[in-house]
Amino acid sequence: MALATADAVAQEGRGLYRALAWRRMLIILGFALALAASFTIDIAWGPARYGLLDVISAILAPGSVSDKIRVVVWDIRMPMALMAVITGAALSLAGAQMQTILANPLASPFTLGISAAASFGAALALVAGISIIPFATNFMVPLNAFAMALLATLIIHFISQARGVTVQTVVLLGIALVFTFNALLAFLQYLASEQALQSVVFWTMGSLTKATWEKIWITLAVLLFALPLFARHAWALTAIRLGEDKAASFGVNVRAIRLETMLIVALLAAVPVSFVGTIGFVGLVGPHVARMLVGEDQRFFLPTSIMAGALLLSATSVVSKSILPGVVFPIGIITALVGVPFFFSLILSNVRRSW
Amino acid sequence: MVTIALEDIGAYYGRRLTVSGITTPIFSAGEIVAVIGPNAAGKSTLFKRMAGLLHGPGTVRVEGSGKGKRAISYMPQDTSANAVLTVYESILLARKQGSGWSVGEDDLRLIDQVMRAIDITDIAFRNLGELSGGQRQLVGIAQTLVREPDILLMDEPTSALDLHRQMEVLAFMREVARERRIIVFIAIHDLNQAMRFADKALVIERGQLRGAGPTGEVINRRLLHDVYQIDARIEPCSRGHLQIIVDSVASRTAAAPS
Numbered sequence: 328m329a330l331a332t333a334d335a336v337a338q339e340g341r342g343l344y345r346a347l348a349w350r351r352m353l354i355i356l357g358f359a360l361a362l363a364a365s366f367t368i369d370i371a372w373g374p375a376r377y378g379l380l381d382v383i384s385a386i387l388a389p390g391s392v393s394d395k396i397r398v399v400v401w402d403i404r405m406p407m408a409l410m411a412v413i414t415g416a417a418l419s420l421a422g423a424q425m426q427t428i429l430a431n432p433l434a435s436p437f438t439l440g441i442s443a444a445a446s447f448g449a450a451l452a453l454v455a456g457i458s459i460i461p462f463a464t465n466f467m468v469p470l471n472a473f474a475m476a477l478l479a480t481l482i483i484h485f486i487s488q489a490r491g492v493t494v495q496t497v498v499l500l501g502i503a504l505v506f507t508f509n510a511l512l513a514f515l516q517y518l519a520s521e522q523a524l525q526s527v528v529f530w531t532m533g534s535l536t537k538a539t540w541e542k543i544w545i546t547l548a549v550l551l552f553a554l555p556l557f558a559r560h561a562w563a564l565t566a567i568r569l570g571e572d573k574a575a576s577f578g579v580n581v582r583a584i585r586l587e588t589m590l591i592v593a594l595l596a597a598v599p600v601s602f603v604g605t606i607g608f609v610g611l612v613g614p615h616v617a618r619m620l621v622g623e624d625q626r627f628f629l630p631t632s633i634m635a636g637a638l639l640l641s642a643t644s645v646v647s648k649s650i651l652p653g654v655v656f657p658i659g660i661i662t663a664l665v666g667v668p669f670f671f672s673l674i675l676s677n678v679r680r681s682w
Numbered sequence: 683m684v685t686i687a688l689e690d691i692g693a694y695y696g697r698r699l700t701v702s703g704i705t706t707p708i709f710s711a712g713e714i715v716a717v718i719g720p721n722a723a724g725k726s727t728l729f730k731r732m733a734g735l736l737h738g739p740g741t742v743r744v745e746g747s748g749k750g751k752r753a754i755s756y757m758p759q760d761t762s763a764n765a766v767l768t769v770y771e772s773i774l775l776a777r778k779q780g781s782g783w784s785v786g787e788d789d790l791r792l793i794d795q796v797m798r799a800i801d802i803t804d805i806a807f808r809n810l811g812e813l814s815g816g817q818r819q820l821v822g823i824a825q826t827l828v829r830e831p832d833i834l835l836m837d838e839p840t841s842a843l844d845l846h847r848q849m850e851v852l853a854f855m856r857e858v859a860r861e862r863r864i865i866v867f868i869a870i871h872d873l874n875q876a877m878r879f880a881d882k883a884l885v886i887e888r889g890q891l892r893g894a895g896p897t898g899e900v901i902n903r904r905l906l907h908d909v910y911q912i913d914a915r916i917e918p919c920s921r922g923h924l925q926i927i928v929d930s931v932a933s934r935t936a937a938a939p940s
Contacts, residue, residue: 340794340803345790562778566775575735576755578779622766
């Protein structure tokens with residue numbers, strides 16, 4: 328052992344690392360291209376059939392196509408397709424950061440009860456007309472969903488901080504929250520009028536048909552708000568995966584970053600769910616796909632998680648329109664059916680790196 | 683020249699003051715300080731307090747550094763976290779904390795240099811989860827070194843290493859301390875290794891300081907009897923290295939607190 332350096336060997340380490348970084352950037356680029364393709368197909372696909380060229384023209388130069396195509400593309404299909412991309416991105420990002428700070432591969436908005444809490448909040452508005460946040464009757468459903476999601480997130484966060492609480496305890500707590508909020512939801516459904524019941528059931532299935540431009544902008548704003556905050560802590564969040572002691576020894580303020588991250592996660596998970604309903608799976612699987620492909624350096628893990636979630640939901644949106652001609656199935660029903668085969672194939676081909 | 687001295691240091695673990703009243707002589711650049719004591723004596727707690735990770739009374743007086751909070755770097759005992767990161771990335775991570783996303787050629791050159799120095803270039807692109815306990819300790823040492831601290835606190839860095847690796851790592855740390863003019867504190871259970879490699883020793887028992895000074899003076903028969911409940915001789919071998927020869931082990935009725 329000596330401090331003297333054999334430069335040839337050192338060059339090898341540097342060179343290999345640079346190559347690794349490039350490969351990861353290519354993976355992200357690949358995802359971006361696949362997402363662009365999926366997005367275009369999502370817009371081109373629907374009960375009214377238009378040629379791909381017409382659709383691309385309608386997207387790039389709306390003035391060059393007929394009014395009918397323009398209305399179908401921009402007012403009907405575009406909001407749904409965009410909402411799929413943004414919701415997938417937001418839920419996957421939320422799942423990625425939950426898994427990171429809770430050091431738990433099972434963490435996601437769906438598995439830890441945040442989606443169930445949001446559903447209960449929405450049902451409170453739909454069935455009982457109760458607004459958790461006063462004076463906000465216009466956005467009663469999404470705001471209720473958000474408030475309950477925030478509550479669930481904070482419960483998980485503060486209990487996970489208590490002494491002696493293990494990773495398993497947090498998962499059990501999440502499962503308990505899922506059951507609790509589902510029971511409360513069932514209670515409301517039992518009391519609900521037929522009309523209110525129908526809207527609650529539709530809401531809990533998760534459907535992109537509820538997408539509007541306003542909802543898209545709000546969800547996008549939340550995503551754009553969260554991204555720089557996570558990016559700023561990229562090294563620190565990666566260090567937290569090495570264990571709390573190790574991260575602290577690197578100078579990371581673990582408690583502060585955990586709390587900040589959980590609050591942002593609540594926002595990221597609750598806002599899309601409050602607009603389009605419960606969509607499971609993507610928040611769990613998106614990050615796993617990213618981790619298997621690029622590892623957990625957040626500089627690569629974050630963008631890949633976002634891309635993987637967006638692609639998964641966009642592809643699901645295409646499938647949900649393709650099963651029966653003229654019928655668009657609620658996307659929440661289809662996500663797992665589309666994602667599971669892909670997820671299994673990745674796990675089986677890459678067992679050693681899967682957490 | 684960098685120096686450090688502890689002045690009436692205590693540390694809270696939760697609400698309990700588990701370490702208290704520790705005042706040491708001044709330790710200077712280039713020195714290796716062995717921190718010894720029974721299990722659960724408070725060695726890790728003292729290190730965490732020195733690194734600013736735990737609160738408590740007293741002052742850690744560092745002079746001649748100019749690196750502020752980054753002057754002291756703590757290497758915790760190994761955690762078996764299995765993040766999906768390569769060894770190289772995990773060392774880069776330690777280097778880049780608190781700085782921007784871009785990775786400069788200087789950063790990578792330093793990492794290569796450190797990895798080569800502790801002979802772990804062959805595992806550079808293995809995942810952390812695939813490493814043995816000993817390999818993880820070596821990676822931990824690399825993570826600490828690339829932060830270029832003036833004072834290094836290593837918590838049992840050789841506990842999972844085979845004898846050959848132990849000798850290599852301790853000799854390397856002594857070389858690093860001398861060449862880079864840094865102070866290296868090593869919590870260690872092997873007192874023979876402590877006598878061989880450390881210039882000074884700190885003895886902690888039940889959260890209190892039991893001795894501090896040159897290793898040869900601090901580690902003596904009386905200490906072994908009082909702190910470790912062992913009757914032993916300390917004699918030079920044929921090549922002059924001091925060795926502990928254990929004669930008998932007394933029962934530990936007044937054992938250290940858990």
